[in-house]
Amino acid sequence: xxxxxxxxxxxxxxxxxxxxxxxxxxxxxxxxxxxxxxxxxxxxxxxxxxxxxxxxxxxxxxxxxxxxxxxxxxxxxxxxxxxxxxxxxxxxxxxxxxxxxxxxxxxxxxxxxxxxxxxxxxxxxxxxxxxxxxxxxxxxxxxxxxxxxxxxxxxxxxxxxxxxxxxxxxxxxxxxxxxxxxxxxxxxxxxxxxxxxxxxxxxxxxxxxxxxxxxxxxxxxxxxxxxxxxxxxxxxxxxxxxxxxxxxxxxxxxxxxxxxxxxxxxxxxxxxxxxxxxxxxxxxxxxxxxxxxxxx
Numbered sequence: 001x002x003x004x005x006x007x008x009x010x011x012x013x014x015x016x017x018x019x020x021x022x023x024x025x026x027x028x029x030x031x032x033x034x035x036x037x038x039x040x041x042x043x044x045x046x047x048x049x050x051x052x053x054x055x056x057x058x059x060x061x062x063x064x065x066x067x068x069x070x071x072x073x074x075x076x077x078x079x080x081x082x083x084x085x086x087x088x089x090x091x092x093x094x095x096x097x098x099x100x101x102x103x104x105x106x107x108x109x110x111x112x113x114x115x116x117x118x119x120x121x122x123x124x125x126x127x128x129x130x131x132x133x134x135x136x137x138x139x140x141x142x143x144x145x146x147x148x149x150x151x152x153x154x155x156x157x158x159x160x161x162x163x164x165x166x167x168x169x170x171x172x173x174x175x176x177x178x179x180x181x182x183x184x185x186x187x188x189x190x191x192x193x194x195x196x197x198x199x200x201x202x203x204x205x206x207x208x209x210x211x212x213x214x215x216x217x218x219x220x221x222x223x224x225x226x227x228x229x230x231x232x233x234x235x236x237x238x239x240x241x242x243x244x245x246x247x248x249x250x251x252x253x254x255x256x257x258x259x260x261x262x263x264x265x266x267x268x269x270x271x272x273x274x275x276x277x278x279x280x281x282x283x284x285x286x287x288x289x290x291x292x293x294x295x296x
Contacts, residue, residue, distance in 0.1 A: 041193020072271035086190035089200035150235035
């Protein structure tokens, strides 16, 4: 299918593993150097996606446990706050969707903020995010968060080096206050390989349902893979603390990533009636430490 993007996008000249390659995203045929390596890019441990039947069966069980967990939140008044970060096309939105799919929307909110207004730019940086924090019994997810200042903003020149440095110094104290207030706090980084990102961008451009997702920021970011990597590694090094660690999810396979994220909630929150057989065990090939991805 031809691209539905109205403007023409020039081919990208990319450097991947020391090789200079040209990627024409407008060409409906995905090049073999992408399709053949996308799933295993960045040392992904599985060669194929999880079978749909196994995924759907497992997801159903985990979602029933999430409903139990939400009932416990309501009864106990406890709160959950979860940040979802990752490169463009990492699967943040889809993971949030299946996590919230059967939860009561009155007590399960997703926050996806647009660029700050003039008023918000004049406020304390964290102020516009704090106003969306959960109240008693709520489960709140952020599709991108204050960590924009650790990645997209410095890469794209939307903040100054001084603002970036100040953010990294301040954020551990802000997050310490969150957990000190009794909130169950999660920070997920969904990690994908470069070829997988290119494949997903290509899929978007040529999909009649998803082409709107491909933005000018995506276009600008394709040639900035290595810059994003550098800032991501600084972020992980400076903000992965004992009280608010990052949970790194290898996400080349969206199905395995979604199951892994839901399991982290179910394993970490001590809700009543948990069925450990249904919850299952953490896949340590998918949920990894920051050292496993830094520099890639």
